[in-house]
Amino acid sequence: xxxxxxxxxxxxxxxxxxxxxxxxxxxxxxxxxxxxxxxxxxxxxxxxxxxxxxxxxxxxxxxxxxxxxxxxxxxxxxxxxxxxxxxxxxxxxxxxxxxxxxxxxxxxxxxxxxxxxxxxxxxxxxxxxxxxxxxxxxxxxxxxxxxxxxxxxxxxxxxxxxxxxxxxxxxxxxxxxxxxxxxxxxxxxxxxxxxxxxxxxxxxxxxxxxxxxxxxxxxxxxxxxxxxxxxxxxxxxxxxxxxxxxxxxxxxxxxxxxxxxxxxxxxxxxxxxxxxxxxxxxxxxxxxxx
Amino acid sequence: xxxxxxxxxxxxxxxxxxxxxxxxxxxxxxxxxxxxxxxxxxxxxxxxxxxxxxxxxxxxxxxxxxxxxxxxxxxxxxxxxxxxxxxxxxxxxxxxxxxxxxxxxxxxxxxxxxxxxxxxxxxxx
Numbered sequence: 528x529x530x531x532x533x534x535x536x537x538x539x540x541x542x543x544x545x546x547x548x549x550x551x552x553x554x555x556x557x558x559x560x561x562x563x564x565x566x567x568x569x570x571x572x573x574x575x576x577x578x579x580x581x582x583x584x585x586x587x588x589x590x591x592x593x594x595x596x597x598x599x600x601x602x603x604x605x606x607x608x609x610x611x612x613x614x615x616x617x618x619x620x621x622x623x624x625x626x627x628x629x630x631x632x633x634x635x636x637x638x639x640x641x642x643x644x645x646x647x648x649x650x651x652x653x654x655x656x657x658x659x660x661x662x663x664x665x666x667x668x669x670x671x672x673x674x675x676x677x678x679x680x681x682x683x684x685x686x687x688x689x690x691x692x693x694x695x696x697x698x699x700x701x702x703x704x705x706x707x708x709x710x711x712x713x714x715x716x717x718x719x720x721x722x723x724x725x726x727x728x729x730x731x732x733x734x735x736x737x738x739x740x741x742x743x744x745x746x747x748x749x750x751x752x753x754x755x756x757x758x759x760x761x762x763x764x765x766x767x768x769x770x771x772x773x774x775x776x777x778x779x780x781x782x783x784x785x786x787x788x789x790x791x792x793x794x795x796x797x798x799x800x801x802x803x804x805x806x807x808x809x810x811x812x813x814x815x816x817x
Numbered sequence: 818x819x820x821x822x823x824x825x826x827x828x829x830x831x832x833x834x835x836x837x838x839x840x841x842x843x844x845x846x847x848x849x850x851x852x853x854x855x856x857x858x859x860x861x862x863x864x865x866x867x868x869x870x871x872x873x874x875x876x877x878x879x880x881x882x883x884x885x886x887x888x889x890x891x892x893x894x895x896x897x898x899x900x901x902x903x904x905x906x907x908x909x910x911x912x913x914x915x916x917x918x919x920x921x922x923x924x925x926x927x928x929x930x931x932x933x934x935x936x937x938x939x940x941x942x
Contacts, residue, residue, distance in 0.1 A: 535829060681832065
């Protein structure tokens with residue numbers, strides 16, 4: 528337990544947390560922009576409030592949802608710039624929660640944006656530390672401290688747990704039969720209009736068993752991402768590939784989930800420094816032999 | 818200067834604890850999900866229950882309903898949604914998922930389960 532605490536609260540560069548803030552806020556702004564929330568309440572007569580949406584008597588009106596969408600996008604973009612974070616970050620989070628809550632209150636709860644909202648909540652909880660670097664006002668801050676590390680590493684833990692539990696629930700409710708039966712074939716066939724890739728896999732039992740086994744193995748082993756940094760590239764790339772394959776074969780959009788994982792696990796300051804070195808090579812000191 | 822704020826440790830404990838609890842109980846307190854994505858085995862058949870509402874002008878409207886839906890509340894909600902309805906018929910459709918014709922899903926086998934009207938329910942079959 529103490530080792531876990533020491534790991535979570537280890538010092539980190541302010542830029543790492545800032546990278547998280549910018550990435551997650553831009554992703555939220557994009558996610559809020561692509562949905563047509565004002566048309567949503569007009570087309571759904573039934574309002575089945577999920578969890579905190581009980582606070583609403585009915586589905587928020589098209590006018591209110593448009594207002595929340597505009598505020599959410601603006602707040603997320605201003606927060607990405609690092610301005611007025613005490614107001615903009617919570618505003619973006621609250622708008623995201625209400626608008627996603629509307630989607631979840633139409634009879635079916637969607638997992639897809641859950642990780643984004645959880646990780647964004649951690650950036651909000653980081654408080655002023657999230658704005659100590661890569662902001663319009665303090666662009667070059669390179670301070671290192673505990674206050675920058677815990678939101679980043681807690682986000683890593685939450686993502687690792689999310690993937691692990693997606694696998695754990697399959698073991699819990701279905702066991703190894705999730706792989707050995709025709710379960711994945713039926714999932715692929717059950718779509719209203721399965722496409723060529725879905726039918727290609729579903730029509731080949733061995734291939735569908737292989738895909739099922741790979742998915743279950745990846746989800747079960749995903750927590751290794753925390754303990755073996757060298758495996759991060761492999762596991763994150765595999766997770767992204769899995770989600771892209773699901774999107775193509777099943778039409779389910781989990782881009783918010785895999786983009787959140789990429790934003791959290793990639794060390795953006797190192798990537799940026801590497802890119803900077805490649806773009807502007809450091810001149811060799813005078814007198815150095817060539 | 819660089820120390821974590823005092824609330825950070827309890828916050829992390831509660832936050833991660835909630836993630837764990839929601840998955841283990843399981844509870845779906847979105848965004849604290851239970852992560853039960855496709856976790857239950859699918860069967861080779863697909864069962865669909867549909868309500869078909871007949872309006873006084875003779876037009877019919879159909880929509881999906883859950884299994885074991887009772888007649889009285891269904892008739893009440895149909896009248897609230899679509900105006901005065903003369904009756905609601907509940908159909909059960911069953912489709913073998915692997916049953917395909919030229920790459921397209923074969924038509925489901927549909928049977929009428931019950932006819933609901935203001936006079937009461939009349940079971941079929």
